[in-house]
Amino acid sequence: MANDGLIAPHGGKLNQREVTGAAAKALEEKARSLPQLALNSREMADLELLANGGFSPLDGFMTQAQYRSVVDSMHLPDGLPWSIPVTLSVSKEDANRFAGKEIAMTDGEGRALAVMTVAEEFEYDKPHEAENVYRTTEDKHPGVAALYAQDDVLIGGPLQVFARRTDPTFPEYRLDPAQTRAAFAERGWKRVVGFQTRNPVHRAHEYIQKAALEITDGPLLHPLVAQTKGDSIPAEVRMECYKVLLENYYPKDRVLLSVLPAAMRYAGPREAIFHAIMRKNYGCSHFIVGRDHAGVGNYYGTYDAQLIFGEFDAQKLGITPLFFEHTFYCKRCEGMASSKTCPHGADDRVSLSGTQVREFLSKGVEPPHEFSRPEVARVLIAAERAKV
Ligand SMILES: [Zn+2]
Numbered sequence: 001m002a003n004d005g006l007i008a009p010h011g012g013k014l015n016q017r018e019v020t021g022a023a024a025k026a027l028e029e030k031a032r033s034l035p036q037l038a039l040n041s042r043e044m045a046d047l048e049l050l051a052n053g054g055f056s057p058l059d060g061f062m063t064q065a066q067y068r069s070v071v072d073s074m075h076l077p078d079g080l081p082w083s084i085p086v087t088l089s090v091s092k093e094d095a096n097r098f099a100g101k102e103i104a105m106t107d108g109e110g111r112a113l114a115v116m117t118v119a120e121e122f123e124y125d126k127p128h129e130a131e132n133v134y135r136t137t138e139d140k141h142p143g144v145a146a147l148y149a150q151d152d153v154l155i156g157g158p159l160q161v162f163a164r165r166t167d168p169t170f171p172e173y174r175l176d177p178a179q180t181r182a183a184f185a186e187r188g189w190k191r192v193v194g195f196q197t198r199n200p201v202h203r204a205h206e207y208i209q210k211a212a213l214e215i216t217d218g219p220l221l222h223p224l225v226a227q228t229k230g231d232s233i234p235a236e237v238r239m240e241c242y243k244v245l246l247e248n249y250y251p252k253d254r255v256l257l258s259v260l261p262a263a264m265r266y267a268g269p270r271e272a273i274f275h276a277i278m279r280k281n282y283g284c285s286h287f288i289v290g291r292d293h294a295g296v297g298n299y300y301g302t303y304d305a306q307l308i309f310g311e312f313d314a315q316k317l318g319i320t321p322l323f324f325e326h327t328f329y330c331k332r333c334e335g336m337a338s339s340k341t342c343p344h345g346a347d348d349r350v351s352l353s354g355t356q357v358r359e360f361l362s363k364g365v366e367p368p369h370e371f372s373r374p375e376v377a378r379v380l381i382a383a384e385r386a387k388v
Contacts, residue, residue, distance in 0.1 A: 011057030119157030194279030
């Protein structure tokens, strides 16, 4: 890995907390006699990223020093950038029961996946975390609501994962950081640009991906597929849109499609940094940040997720952000453009709101081809029909 020319993982090396073979068997055996803690869906997603090195350099759920440092300064105690707390909350009773012990972490069905050494248990200030991380204390914000619903004590310490979840979605696209890195190395890619999305892919996204491809070796299209409440379009449909787009409009060996198993926090700017750091671990040297990245409602300014990168030492962050404007097809330019490149007015631009797109699709009508590729539109229309 050292000579592949790819960007180094965050902190220098991939910290994969998964053990395999005989060590995994031994740990699984040991877990049977330990106190058990069932993880919720966000914690399961975090566990997978700890297992596969996507959260490098973390070696477990955060300790108090890590938590405080991240909440207050967006850096780990050793000065490495890290913007989102990765925490595990338990009740006071459980915290007392687990103190100083090893515990087994289980999935929803009671199957043990990991063993954690509970090094610390500590109380925390939820409104303070909300204000710093989400920039609001309103519980209407889904990230804040999830935080307020957590238990009152956090436990931190190193963990080892001996089994992966049994129900992963898109297993064939669920590449670990070591696997995406191997795929890039095999293709001779060194400059790789990560693209994050949780929406169906339209021509504006395609344009941005291809603009980034012009100055790099290849894009990692890395949609987030964990199902979230606000999603009107299921992850299966979004993935199908990607597949037909790649088949028809991308050179086969110039793009890699994989999925990121992370849970959304909707922390806007802070989450943009978090998303960039994860992509660095997956081997990306560059990361696309659009308008209102990872935002929700009107909690963040349109460009906040781009501006926040200015608060970090570029060397320490390592991955280079690429900032993009809202893009559209312009009839007079006769091509895709943005306000940076097109001097024309709204009348010349083919731009649709989410509501307008939904209207087209619900009537079974393809949106203008300047807006959506027909192959993508057909997938979305079929999905719309399957609903009723
Ligand atoms: Zn124009």
